[in-house]
Amino acid sequence: QLQLVESGGGLVQPGGSLSLSCVYPPSLEYFAKGWFRQAPGKQREEVSCISSSDTSGYYLDSVKGRFTISRDNAKNTLYLQMDNLKPEDTAVYYCAAGSVYGAARDLCFDYNMDYWGKGLLVNVSS
DSSP states (O other), X not given: OOXXXXXXXXXXXXXXXXXXXXXXXXXXXXXXXXXXXXXXTSOOEEEEXXXXXXXXXXXXXXXXXXXXXXXXXXXXXXXXXXXXXXXXXXXXEEEEEESOOSOHHHHOSXXXXXXXXXXXXXXXXX
């Protein structure tokens, strides 16, 4: 069973920063990867994705300029740097990987992802 393991969530004040990490198995190195989130009472949405051929990434409009996705294949780790956090960013964040290839903006959908982490809570509150 392939597992993705997230870390780095927690409570942060508005305007603050958090960095999420997701360790993935080496066999998923060339899979597309992304971060998704689900706020209370809302549907899960894509936050940001990256593919093997598109490392610039795709971002949800509401997080552009504030969040940065990156990966370190040597460490088998996916990151999401979140700056200038807002209360509306409060959600459970999930790391995911899928065997899809191409531009990140074209593949960043939860139905394209084959493997998921358990999720971690990011709570932006004063």
